Amino acid sequence: MARHSLYAGCSGWAYASWKPGFYPAKTPAREFLTCYASQLNSVEVNYTFRQLPGAAQAQSWLAAVREDFRFSFKAPQRISHLLRLRNCGEAMAAFAASIAPFAEAGRMGVVLVQLPPNFKADVPRLAAFLQEAAPHHLPFAFEFRHASWFDAATYAVLERHGAALCLAENDDLTTPEVHTAPFDCYRLRRSHYDEAAIHALAERLQARAAKGAVYAYFKHDEAPDGPLRARTLLQRFHEQ
DSSP: OOOOHHHEEOOOOGGGGGTTSSEEEEEOOOGGGHHHHEEEEEEEEGGGTTTTOHHHHHHHHOOOOOTEEEEEOOHHHIIISSTTTOOOOHHHHHHHHHHHHHHTOOOOOEEEEEETTTOOOOOHHHHHHHIIOOOSSEEEEEEEEGGGSSSHHHHHHHTTTTTTEOOOEEESSSSOOOOOSSSEEEOOOEEEEEHHHHHHHHHHHHHHHHOOEEEEEOOSSTTTTHHHHHHHHHHEEEEE
């Protein structure tokens, strides 16, 4: 079976503190994304959680990266945290319009819907959101941060709509390894990943890439550990 791509990166790129560990010391801020995209092939844009990009901003981001680069976007907090997936058709339409240039350019990754930790399982609400508000042409991944969501009923709704269970891990909570979509989305937030852990992760993602595209994002910190881990992960993946 053919192997699909691994798209790996971090949640953001605009960090001057990543110099000189990841960006060369003299890299100006306007060239951060181009430099980022010369080493990594995807980014999770957290900017859209609070603000939608304008058309000129979208075009500048697209112009800064290679054709094989993919942008993933976090759904606005209005959808995930304020409306909590209810009555958010208008907000979703505005969000979808703002990221349409990326889909039209073939640079679209996934839409991450990160629910708040106090949002307990409400499977009918999730089903209604996916049926009525979520644009069907966009690939959605859901990060549930309350353990009550980790249930067969949740997985069945996601699978029915082709949405992914975001496989998130941090020091406190790890999502069960359940695959519900033709693609996978990983959010890698543990405080420590050594070389052995990165190598094991590359092998794990290689197995998933035999089935579909894989998106994997490390945490963004002031230190450049995240992008360096993503770069190593891509190297190990392609060495397999």
